[in-house]
Amino acid sequence: xxxxxxxxxxxxxxxxxxxxxxxxxxxxxxxxxxxxxxxxxxxxxxxxxxxxxxxxxxxxxxxxxxxxxxxxxxxxxxxxxxxxxxxxxxxxxxxxxxxxxxxxxxxxxxxxxxxxxxxxxxxxxxxxxxxxxxxxxxxxxxxxxxxxxxxxxxxxxxxxxxxxxxxxxxxxxxxxxxxxxxxxxxxxxxxxxxxxxxxxxxxxxxxxxxxxxxxxxxxxxxxxxxxxxxxxxxxxxxxxxxxxxxxxxxxxxxxxxxxxxxxxxxxxxxxxxxxxxxxxxxxxxxxxxxxxxxxxxxxxxxxxxxxxxxxxxxxxxxxxxxxxxxxxxxxxxxxxxxxxxxxxxxxxxxxxxxxxxxxxxxxxxxxxxxxxxxxxxxxxxxxxxxxx
Numbered sequence: 001x002x003x004x005x006x007x008x009x010x011x012x013x014x015x016x017x018x019x020x021x022x023x024x025x026x027x028x029x030x031x032x033x034x035x036x037x038x039x040x041x042x043x044x045x046x047x048x049x050x051x052x053x054x055x056x057x058x059x060x061x062x063x064x065x066x067x068x069x070x071x072x073x074x075x076x077x078x079x080x081x082x083x084x085x086x087x088x089x090x091x092x093x094x095x096x097x098x099x100x101x102x103x104x105x106x107x108x109x110x111x112x113x114x115x116x117x118x119x120x121x122x123x124x125x126x127x128x129x130x131x132x133x134x135x136x137x138x139x140x141x142x143x144x145x146x147x148x149x150x151x152x153x154x155x156x157x158x159x160x161x162x163x164x165x166x167x168x169x170x171x172x173x174x175x176x177x178x179x180x181x182x183x184x185x186x187x188x189x190x191x192x193x194x195x196x197x198x199x200x201x202x203x204x205x206x207x208x209x210x211x212x213x214x215x216x217x218x219x220x221x222x223x224x225x226x227x228x229x230x231x232x233x234x235x236x237x238x239x240x241x242x243x244x245x246x247x248x249x250x251x252x253x254x255x256x257x258x259x260x261x262x263x264x265x266x267x268x269x270x271x272x273x274x275x276x277x278x279x280x281x282x283x284x285x286x287x288x289x290x291x292x293x294x295x296x297x298x299x300x301x302x303x304x305x306x307x308x309x310x311x312x313x314x315x316x317x318x319x320x321x322x323x324x325x326x327x328x329x330x331x332x333x334x335x336x337x338x339x340x341x342x343x344x345x346x347x348x349x350x351x352x353x354x355x356x357x358x359x360x361x362x363x364x365x366x367x368x369x370x371x372x373x374x375x376x377x378x379x380x381x382x383x384x385x386x387x388x
Contacts, residue, residue, distance in 0.1 A: 065382045067369045068335055071317035076348065076356045078252045078310035082259075082286065084243025088300045089289060090206055090235035095221065095228040096122060097199040102217045107231075109213050113204040119231050120214070122200040122221070131197055134190035141183035148172070148179040208235035236300055239290050241268065243306070244283035248346045248359070252310035259288045262305045264298055266290050270308060316348075316356040317363055323355060326373040332361060333368040333375050340368070340379040 100122035107119050152172040158164040212232035222228055241261075245253060250273060257270045268290030277284055288306075292298055325331045325342070334341045345360030361367065368381070 065384050066335075066371065067384050068366045069320065069323070069369055070366060071319045071357065071361060071363055073363060074316050074318040074356060075313040076316040076350075076358070077313045079348075080245065080249045080252055080308045080310050081305065081348075082243045082245055082249075082308055083303065083305050084241050084286075085303055086239040086241055086290070086298060086300050088208075088234040088236045089238040089240050090208065092205055092233050093212075093229045094119065094202060094205070094231040094233065095223055096120075096202055096230070097223055098122070098196060099222045100124075100200065100220070102214065102219050102221055102230075103200075104217050105214055107210050107213055108215075109210055111210045111213075112208070113210060113233065114207050115204060117204045119202045119204060119210075120217075121202070124197055124200040127193060127197045127200060131190070131193045134186070134193045137186040138183070138190050141179065141186040145176070145179035145183050148176040152176045202231065204233055206233070206235055208233040234300065236292055236297065237294075238268075239292050239298060239300060241288040241290050241304075241306065242285070243288075244278060244281055244285050245273075246283055247277065249310075250284035250286070252314075253286065253308050254311065257311065258309045259290065259306050260309075261290060261298065262307065264293070264304075265296070266293060266298060314358060316358045317361050318350065319355045319357060319361070319367055320369060321349075321353045321355060322370045323367050325371045325375065330360075332357075333371040334361070335366040335368060335381050335383065338381050340371075340375050340377055340381050342375070342377045 103121050103123040105120045107113055107117070113119070152169075152175070155164050155169040155172040159166060159169045210231065211234050212229070214230050221230065241259065253270060253273060255270055255273060259268045259270055260266065261268075268288045270286060270288045272287040274285045288308075290298075298304070319332070323332050325333055330344050330347070332343050332345055334343050343360055345355075345357045347355045347357040347360075350356050366383075368375070
């Protein structure tokens with residue numbers, strides 16, 4: 001019987017052999033899986049290579065079979081859609097022209113004011129005192145002028161009799177001119193003080209709604225600071241519409257054309273079309289004035305859509321909506337000599353969604369229906385038997 005020491009020695013020799021065998025088995029499994037992966041990758045590459053085979057150089061490309069149609073003549077009333085924002089037809093931020101202490105506030109936010117209505121007043125005690133002094137100076141100058149005129153009149157009479165010299169008479173005449181100049185200066189000073197006194201009253205420049213006002217008097221206002229704005233008045237009886245048109249649509253519109261806001265019973269008139277494009281949007285700015293319905297008023301500051309009735313009906317080519325190439329906003333695919341030709345067009349939408357094309361396609365052109373988004377100019381085209 002082997003001793004305990006011999007058994008332990010035998011086990012110590014067997015353990016490395018078992019570990020080595022397990023390691024070799026694991027390495028063999030890894031090699032098998034690697035070979036399988038290489039084979040799968042090669043098969044996939046062969047499949048892709050076969051799928052990527054293209055006709056040899058000089059071979060005729062495979063033509064796409066498509067359905068096509070020709071447009072029909074139609075008349076279109078040039079109703080041009082436009083989007084823009086609404087603002088009060090008149091709005092004003094108001095403050096005093098002079099500095100002073102706010103003595104009284106006569107209106108509050110939400111009040112409707114009339115043209116010329118007093119909104120607030122400043123403490124005018126100092127200016128009233130200045131006005132009294134200025135009026136007194138005017139009265140003094142008027143009296144001085146009268147005295148000078150009397151002296152000049154007497155010297156003129158005495159000059160005829162030789163009682164006074166010519167030099168004395170000229171001196172009296174000059175004193176009249178000096179008194180007249182003093183009176184004009186006093187009157188100018190009085191007018192300046194009167195204007196300052198009038199500036200202590202802030203009045204509404206037009207009728208409208210008060211949207212900003214101080215809550216109480218007592219503050220000292222200064223016209224030289226951004227905080228000088230005390231009141232804001234908006235006239236929303238009409239609204240100013242600001243929007244842009246494409247260059248093509250701007251050619252249809254004209255000043256005075258009617259404009260209607262979608263979703264509202266509101267009508268207006270196009271008031272201006274700028275003769276230049278916006279440098280950022282490359283579109284033509286337009287302006288309109290729209291009457292606001294007091295029963296269902298539109299809100300200033302909102303974004304709206306509108307329609308401009310640009311003018312008389314014009315000739316267009318009507319095409320199905322499916323003619324528009326997917327992925328584009330304004331491209332059709334024409335068939336020219338059995339080849340595709342991508343053509344940009346200018347169009348509007350009919351009530352049924354059809355394209356009303358006013359430029360870019362003719363009645364004699366053959367237009368592909370439901371073209372592929374990947375179609376490009378030069379692709380070979382074959383018309384299907386039932387093509388129009």
